[in-house]
Amino acid sequence: MIDPIVAVTILLMAGVTYLTRIGGYVLLRNRVLSKRATAVMEAAPGCVLISVIAPDFVSNNPADLLTLAITIFAATRFSMLPTVVIGIASAGICRALIG
Incomplete structure (x- = not known):
């Protein structure tokens, strides 16, 4: 059986990963990125x-x-x-x- 601390750690890491991805979208959704910024993001x-x-x-x-x-x-x-x-x-x- 999985240790509860390990399960919570995995869930928290997944949550933080999701928040960073959605956060980037929310922050950049109404902006037009330059070619240089687009290259960095890619x-x-x-x-x-x-x-x-x-x-x-x-x-x-x-x-x-x-x-x-x-x-x-x-x-x-x-x-x-x-x-x-x-x-x-x-x-x-x-x-x-x-x-």
């Missing part, structure tokens, strides 16, 4: 993805290194959402099989 998801996977570059864990290679390969072939899904799935599978 690059933000990639920056977040890199910050999540960057620690694996210095990992000694073979499962993490394999997952990193799979995710990089997926990023060269697919858009952001499939790449994230492939990265998460490969991390789970590699860690279950390799350890």
Whole structure:
């Protein structure tokens, strides 16, 4: 059974994530962004993805290194959402099989 503190933590993290996404929409809905601001907004998801996977570059864990290679390969072939899904799935599978 899941620990209640873990469940509350997950729910709070999901809530904060949702609020940051909806907050950006609410703050920017009536504004026309410049080309530079639009480029920054489009690059933000990639920056977040890199910050999540960057620690694996210095990992000694073979499962993490394999997952990193799979995710990089997926990023060269697919858009952001499939790449994230492939990265998460490969991390789970590699860690279950390799350890």
